[in-house]
Amino acid sequence: MTITQIHYFVEVARQMNFTKAANHLFVVQQVVSRQVKALEEELGFPLFHRGSGQLRLTDGGQILYRFWENMLKIQEDTLMLARRAMDDEINMFRVGTLAISWLQDLLAQAISAVSRENKNIRFQIECDSYRELRRKLGDKLLDCIISLEDENYGMSEEYETQILRSLRPHLIIAVHHPLYRPDMEVNDLKDTTLYILSPKFSLNAKKNILEYCQLSGFEPKHIQYFDDVSGIEMALSAGNGAALIFPEFFRNPFDDLAIIELKNTDVVKTIGLSVTYQKKNKKRLQPFLDQLFAGLNQK
Secondary structure: OOOOHHHHHHHHEEEEEHHHHHHHOOOOOHHHHHHHHHHHHHHHOOOEEOOOOOOOEHHHHHHHHHHHHHHHHHHHHHHHHHHHHHHHHHHHEEEEEOOOOOHHHHHHHHHHHHHHHOOOOEEEEEEEEEEHHHHHOOOOOOOOOOEEEEHOOOOOOOOEEEEEEEOOEEEEOOOOOOOOOOOOOOOHHHEEEEEEEEEOOOOOOHHHHHHHHHHHOOOOOOOEEEEOOHHHHHHHHOOOOEEEEEEEOOOOOOOOOOEEEEOOOOOOOOEEEEEEEEEHHHHHHHHHHHHHHHHHHHH
């Protein structure tokens, strides 16, 4: 058996669909099917029940899925640690960030400026969820992360945080949504689907948003969770739901999303977009931090 076969099997088990797994792996579905079939033949037993139009793991498949999923995560982290050991020889800065377009533009500007002035510094950039950014920083797999301040509460005293910008959630809804009107309020969302970043992506999004809804006098009837910000933006553009989220997270290139300021200001939490790093690394990271704040001041 090969790592590729195991990787393909784990992705199919996550998606419970060969076509979706192939899309995530950027290969055609037939390739995934062949690799999983070859793995089953070598093992001598099936990994999936394929009958009745629904894919299910066999008992043996369940055991191997749990083991191999953990193994692949350990392999990924170990490879990152190995690269880090080599990267230290060439002064590599490992920066984690959210996949937010304006934030990535800010990073690109800071990286370009640092690289022009410091030929011995190189960068490795990783885009990930709030949860994974925090984990990788805590595991010393990243030198610094750009995330939300409240997602990093409770980290040990060896870390330091600087606020880059204060963000305030707004009501975001498509202008072609049946319920949209310029003066709508949060209570109006009770009859539509509320889009929220999933607990897999964020430690606090669900808690913060549901708390705000409750303080505004209603409980959402329909909630859909997303594992990334771009998924929420596309769903909003389709005009089927709404979100209580930071407008800075969206490109909104066609101005089809209305950004409505929340009126219940007493319960709206302003949260800091922050850069967090180990205190002992601050001096080494200072050229990058300086350029990051310089770029913000120009906006």
